[in-house]
Amino acid sequence: MSIPGALRREVRFSSRDPVLWLWLALVLGLSAMSVAFGLAEVERQNETIQKLIDGDRHDRLAQYDKQESWGSAAYYSFHLTYDPPSDFAYAAMGQRDAQPWMHRIRMLALEGQIHERDVANPSIALIGRFDFAFLAAFVIPLVLILLLYDLRARERIAGRHDWLEATVGQPTSFWLLRASLRAGAVFVTLVVPVIIGGMVAGASPAKWFVATLGVFAYVALWTMACFFVSSWRRPGSVIMLALIAIWVAIAVIVPAGARLAIDRLVPIPTGADILLLQRETVNDAWDLPREVTMAAFFERHPEWSEYQPVEGSFEWQWYYAFQQVGDQRTEQLSTAYRDGRLRRDHMAAWVSILALPSLLERFLQSLADTDLRAFFEYEEGVRGYHAALRDFYYPKFFRNEAFDRTLLEDLPSFKPGNPGMG
Amino acid sequence: MMLQADSLHVARSGKEVLSGISFSVDAYEVYALLGGNGAGKSTTLLSFLGFLSPTAGSVLVKHTDVYSDIAAARKAIAYLPESASLYEHLTAQENIAYFLQLAGMSASSPAIDAALDRVALSPNARRRKVGGYSKGMRQKTAIALAMLRDTDILLLDEPTSGLDPNAIDEFHQTIRSVADSGKAVLMVTHDVYGACHAADKIGMLQGGKLKGEFAAEGHGIDIEAVRKAFSATVVPS
Structure with a gap:
């Protein structure tokens, strides 16, 4: 029988199987739910960002009206930075659940502001995010296992296995077709909601096409694994246990073990270390001779080295100088933190070749710009924007320029997706 | 010759189940393998279908060794499991x-x-x-x-199991007509009288060995002789 003929035969046969329909309904329901949750979360984040954007300029202008100097204007005004969700974030929220995607920053020392945040949303940390990436990477293999583990064993139990093989002539292609058809049906019901979600979210077709290809390859790998293991002449329960053991190994044990090993191999400072050091540096500056602070500041800004601080009086130049020195002191820790996390992430990427669910999850997060790289790009954007604010204010401070509210119109504005200046 | 077992030895789970049986089934012929439980009847059928490789000897379907082309052998056979x-x-x-x-x-x-x-x-x-x-x-x-x-060949494993007496008679007539149309039929059964009624030849299997063959002569197979031989095969040794 030709391949299309065999395919039609198996489609007709499988379409009469109520158990298969139940599984497909479950997958469709879960996929639709995960996409709906993702779209709702993206909408919530966009609404939050839009609300803050709307209020940002208004709040700042209201503050400026109350100020009489460049120093106090800089001190009391907040500047919104944000990382809007990408058009594919609904499918893979990734680091957006664990890392901040907006900061309202001030002209004070920056590193503390970056690291002073909730480390995680406790409710999310408790149950985890049920997004499409999680469903596809971790749940779908279990569905495939439960759907395919007894592909042959149930026929053996029913006493049909040898009869079928004797009738069909080419048993390998027959079993493979049966497994592929079932897995194919799971794949289609899995990706249809994410494609519809992509249309709703206005995601680029290229992006969900590539995502679909990745999911297809992943489903194909699991199907082959189930196909080969299910061909053992063992009871179905033994085959299921073997497949579940494979899932546990590559979905849980390998990633967890690798995480422990990587954390040990690549120690990194914590955000709290950075925050603490910066606060100590800034607080200590009040008690240090001002020339000590200014000397450190002039290393970075020799152009203002003519400034002579006056001991015993409050000067904005000195105040912002020790804020910057706070950042300078934590630079090494901050770089170590970022480099360490990227190194860990790089190692985890290699390990994920063995831990396929993590590999697919990372792939989808990378497409959705919700991976660690995207998070650090946003953080660099915040640093760039903060540097631009300093570039705006420092000449005003050190040249003792008269306060002119109209010049505040020239303040740089944050633009997401680039170093942050507009 | 449609089916031929030649000094066939087959082992399952390390234990020899068939010990050098030889027989053949021609076109237009119904061959019944009789024997008690564990005699090796179903194993013989599975060998013709290419599921159990011989440890010695050979199985031929239409003059071709089954294990040289299993798909071709299966294509020539319609198999009815027990x-x-x-x-x-x-x-x-x-x-x-x-x-x-x-x-x-x-x-x-x-x-x-x-x-x-x-x-x-x-x-x-x-x-x-x-x-x-x-x-x-x-x-x-x-x-x-x-x-x-x-197909040219029918392999039937306990085909009348579960049938009522009328259906068994009808089945035997059907099998007879199938064979008369030029096909070879090999069936394994416990049913001595049914086998004698439908078959042209009966092979008596015991402990993986073919203990004797009975062929139809004149008015058919000598039922009494087959019954005695069958009783002997199922008496615990």
Whole structure:
């Protein structure tokens, strides 16, 4: 029988199987739910960002009206930075659940502001995010296992296995077709909601096409694994246990073990270390001779080295100088933190070749710009924007320029997706 | 020669189940293998289907060693297993249509109905799902399927198991007519009288060895001789 003929035969046969329909309904329901949750979360984040954007300029202008100097204007005004969700974030929220995607920053020392945040949303940390990436990477293999583990064993139990093989002539292609058809049906019901979600979210077709290809390859790998293991002449329960053991190994044990090993191999400072050091540096500056602070500041800004601080009086130049020195002191820790996390992430990427669910999850997060790289790009954007604010204010401070509210119109504005200046 | 076992030795799980049996089945012939439980009857059938490689000797289907081309051997054979485990969520007609398609064949609904008529499965029953069938009804469906396969060889494993006496008689007549149309039929059974009634030759298996063969002469096979030989094979040694 030709391949299309065999395919039609198996489609007709499988379409009469109520158990298969139940599984497909479950997958469709879960996929639709995960996409709906993702779209709702993206909408919530966009609404939050839009609300803050709307209020940002208004709040700042209201503050400026109350100020009489460049120093106090800089001190009391907040500047919104944000990382809007990408058009594919609904499918893979990734680091957006664990890392901040907006900061309202001030002209004070920056590193503390970056690291002073909730480390995680406790409710999310408790149950985890049920997004499409999680469903596809971790749940779908279990569905495939439960759907395919007894592909042959149930026929053996029913006493049909040898009869079928004797009738069909080419048993390998027959079993493979049966497994592929079932897995194919799971794949289609899995990706249809994410494609519809992509249309709703206005995601680029290229992006969900590539995502679909990745999911297809992943489903194909699991199907082959189930196909080969299910061909053992063992009871179905033994085959299921073997497949579940494979899932546990590559979905849980390998990633967890690798995480422990990587954390040990690549120690990194914590955000709290950075925050603490910066606060100590800034607080200590009040008690240090001002020339000590200014000397450190002039290393970075020799152009203002003519400034002579006056001991015993409050000067904005000195105040912002020790804020910057706070950042300078934590630079090494901050770089170590970022480099360490990227190194860990790089190692985890290699390990994920063995831990396929993590590999697919990372792939989808990378497409959705919700991976660690995207998070650090946003953080660099915040640093760039903060540097631009300093570039705006420092000449005003050190040249003792008269306060002119109209010049505040020239303040740089944050633009997401680039170093942050507009 | 349609089927031939030549000094066939087969082991399962390290234990020898067939110990050098030799016999053959020609076209136009019904050959019944009789024997008690564990005699090696089903193992013999599975060897012809290429499921159990011989440890020594050979099995030939249409003069070709089965293990040199298993697919070709299976294509020439319609096999009816002891337990006709049809798909319960399909009707008899759908089961037959599906299995025929598996074999690369197709049959029209009238052809399937005609085959089901021959095995006397009622028209009402054949449109119901097999899940509600008795063992006999399932067996009738499987027999209809085996006949529709229209292969040169039929291998039947306890084909009358679960059938009522009338259906058994009808089945034997059907098998006879199938063989008379030029096909070779090898069946394994416990049913001494049925075998004597339908078969041209009977092989008596005991402990993996062929203890004797009985051929039809004049008015058929000597039932009494077969019965005595069969009783001897099932007496614990």
